[in-house]
Amino acid sequence: MINVNHHHEINVFNETASRMLHMTTPILQVAEHLLIQQFTLSELISQTFNQKNGQRTILNLAIDGENKQYEATTFFQTDDEHTEVMVILYDLTTVLKVERMQADFLANASHEFKTPLTAITGFAETLQGSAGEDQSIREQFLQIISDETKKLTLLVNDVLSLSKIKHEPDRNTEERINLYMLVQEQWQSIQHLVIKNDIKLVNDIPDNFEVVTFKNDLTIIVKNLLANAVKYNRENGQVRLSAQKTADHWSFSVRDTGIGIPTNQQARVFERFYRGDESRQKTIADGTGLGLAIVNELLAKHQGNIKLNSQVGVGTTFTVIFPNK
Numbered sequence: 525m526i527n528v529n530h531h532h533e534i535n536v537f538n539e540t541a542s543r544m545l546h547m548t549t550p551i552l553q554v555a556e557h558l559l560i561q562q563f564t565l566s567e568l569i570s571q572t573f574n575q576k577n578g579q580r581t582i583l584n585l586a587i588d589g590e591n592k593q594y595e596a597t598t599f600f601q602t603d604d605e606h607t608e609v610m611v612i613l614y615d616l617t618t619v620l621k622v623e624r625m626q627a628d629f630l631a632n633a634s635h636e637f638k639t640p641l642t643a644i645t646g647f648a649e650t651l652q653g654s655a656g657e658d659q660s661i662r663e664q665f666l667q668i669i670s671d672e673t674k675k676l677t678l679l680v681n682d683v684l685s686l687s688k689i690k691h692e693p694d695r696n697t698e699e700r701i702n703l704y705m706l707v708q709e710q711w712q713s714i715q716h717l718v719i720k721n722d723i724k725l726v727n728d729i730p731d732n733f734e735v736v737t738f739k740n741d742l743t744i745i746v747k748n749l750l751a752n753a754v755k756y757n758r759e760n761g762q763v764r765l766s767a768q769k770t771a772d773h774w775s776f777s778v779r780d781t782g783i784g785i786p787t788n789q790q791a792r793v794f795e796r797f798y799r800g801d802e803s804r805q806k807t808i809a810d811g812t813g814l815g816l817a818i819v820n821e822l823l824a825k826h827q828g829n830i831k832l833n834s835q836v837g838v839g840t841t842f843t844v845i846f847p848n849k
């Protein structure tokens with residue numbers, strides 16, 4: 525909060541204002557100090573005095589090298605002797621950032637849904653015409669429709685998982701889980717991918733390695749990392765699992781012998797809908813670009829962390845770290 529008296533002198537400049545504007549209490553006890561450093565704010569104060577009415581605006585400021593958006597509301601107060609203006613600052617940076625991310629997410633999701641839907645509609649319409657009478661064309665087109673429908677289902681499931689992490693309260697409770705067994709089970713569940721690429725699992729996690737956490741969430745994390753390690757592997761490649769415990773953490777690593785992730789893409793793989801250049805071309809594997817974003821959200825929920833180490837043509841290691849309970 526900032527208070528400015530009728531001489532345009534600042535008589536209150538509290539801690540929060542000082543932190544938000546990155547200014548110590550103005551040395552010159554006059555609003556001119558603000559004028560020099562925060563022109564828009566000082567304009568707002570003058571306007572409030574002139575119009576004798578409260579004002580509101582959004583301030584875009586660069587504070588300490590960071591872009592900030594503050595809502596500044598002014599209140600005009602007067603009695604027989606004094607007039608003064610009070611300024612309340614409210615930090616909107618995070619709220620606006622989340623709004624922008626939601627808008628981006630919606631735009632990206634719509635785009636991703638459109639691609640398979642266009643294909644399904646197009647091929648279905650073609651089949652309704654004379655092309656549908658040719659059996660080989662019919663089989664070929666029906667296969668495309670079936671493949672695109674599967675992609676759509678994957679996409680819907682991933683979008684729903686993401687939205688659940690954010691909006692649904694966790695009804696599960698923590699339980700003791702054998703990590704070795706969980707990996708074995710999840711490896712079985714992605715056999716269709718494993719067989720396609722002929723990948724071998726080396727599970728070096730001790731068979732009595734137990735952790736206490738939310739089973740559903742850990743299962744999704746393990747499954748997504750295993751599926752990627754298989755999808756982006758080379759033929760006859762290997763996926764090696766290991767796990768460690770320290771006094772305050774436990775962790776596990778998924779190491780593959782695959783295509784690797786170029787350094788300039790490594791920071792981006794956790795973004796929603798991001799697919800690496802090669803994966804985008806769909807020559808390697810189908811995917812939604814949401815797998816690692818889901819892993820990341822789940823880890824954030826449990827104060828976990830993920831590290832990535834990768835070398836193009838050699839392989840990738842993802843290490844997941846959880847605090848001990």
Ligand code: ADP
Pocket residue numbers: 748752753756757780782783784785793794798799800801802803804810811812813814815816817840
């Ligand atoms: P998807 O696999 O559906 O494309 P993800 O969010 O799981 O989406 O991964 C994002 C991108 O990160 C992938 O498209 C791929 O380019 C890259 N990636 C993820 N895991 C690996 C891996 N183990 N090896 C190489 N690239 C990977």
